[in-house]
Amino acid sequence: MSENRIHHEETIKSETIYDGRIIKVRVDTVELSNMSYSKREIVEHQRAVSLVAITENQEIYLVKQYRKAVDKVIYEIPAGLVDGNESLQEAARREAQEEIGMKPNKLELLVESYSSPGFTDEIFSVFLATDLEESKLDQDDDEYVEPVLVPLNDALEMVENFEIMDAKTIIGILYAARKYGL
Structure with a gap:
């Protein structure tokens, strides 16, 4: 696996769209290494x-x-x-x-x-x-x-x-x- 293909994604914006008893759902806008943007749907879950x-x-x-x-x-x-x-x-x-x-x-x-x-x-x-x-x-x-x-x-x-x-x-x-x- 080529290391130069693995890049950190910088979060530009984060919006919580659901906040429940067990989980929270947010949509993050991230900047990719090629300077383009993408959305990430993230479920935050209790331990x-x-x-x-x-x-x-x-x-x-x-x-x-x-x-x-x-x-x-x-x-x-x-x-x-x-x-x-x-x-x-x-x-x-x-x-x-x-x-x-x-x-x-x-x-x-x-x-x-x-x-x-x-x-x-x-x-x-x-x-x-x-x-x-x-x-x-x-x-x-x-x-x-x-x-x-x-x-x-x-x-x-x-x-x-x-x-x-x-x-x-x-x-x-x-x-x-x-x-x-x-």
Whole structure:
């Protein structure tokens, strides 16, 4: 790849066109290296966490959840937004308690990733959650998830068979499988 083709885009103008509870959408006018202008539609997203909650028997918790954007029920690892001044670890523990009724006593950061940097600044952290103990918090009012316990090997097969198509979940399962030598 030729380095001279990679250039910074200078923002000339930025206009917020939507400011919601979870996202903000803005349109930036940028100046390109050839002195022309272009528009960039950017989704600003709150910080997010997710976790591969794994038992001593190498079973992981997935949640089944309806997602309107794809209009179907999909499998995901527990995940959610970081609230206020909450640390990433506090958010991951809370999400585990809300979605699967388990509190991880050990959290290890596996990876951080941009979800889709072509249009959003969203970053999510994926944790490996172990030493689980039962501890249930109420789910968010608009959240309906069903926890499912799946052997890590089977989850890996679900990825390979396209039963799991959520990117953070695929990333988490692959990292966990590698960590456990699968």
